[in-house]
Amino acid sequence: GAVVSQHPSWVICKSGTSVKIECRSLDFQATTMFWYRQFPKKSLMLMATSNEGSKATYEQGVEKDKFLINHASLTLSTLTVTSAHPEDSSFYICSASSPSGNSYNEQFFGPGTRLTVL
């Protein structure tokens, strides 16, 4: 159980285009989803937290107009990188959590999406 998927697993796009990444919780309802960014050989950097049906909360320094997050249902959150530029190239990882059960703080991570902007 507790499987989180991401789609696509990798994407290459041209500078100036927008890219949408989907994050789905496959076997549980995720009231909260998180989006992280990870550079090579670095730790995970939290970008934003989203709760189903409400606006995402962005971390300091993350451009909310650049990284649009939608958490429209309890099993789906999307991250759209708008007007992508080469510096947006990175590994994007989502995670999902639910307050039900014994492990309130446990986050289940997706497999990640490699974005390359040419």
Added chain:
Amino acid sequence: QQQVKQSPQSLIVQKGGISIINCAYENTAFDYFPWYQQFPGKGPALLIAIRPDVSEKKEGRFTISFNKSAKQFSLHIMDSQPGDSATYFCAASKGPKLQFGAGTQVVVTP
């Protein structure tokens, strides 16, 4: 400011040896301390987690030792195997947001 400090940055251990990774934190409000394993090109996977009311937790070859007074916790990988070669992250949280350590790249040599 990094709230969770992890060391070493990397380590090499022979097959069958013990890998030890240490983490220290400042925020005494943290009440959940997980360890994640990440392989290249993959998302992190939860290995084992501990809460501050216990000093040790063991699951198979993986053990967390927790020292509340010192605000430190560590991961021990017993009988390390080549398949354990990965990057390991400690984390801490109070509430839903995790604070990650910088990561430790572990290489287990045959």
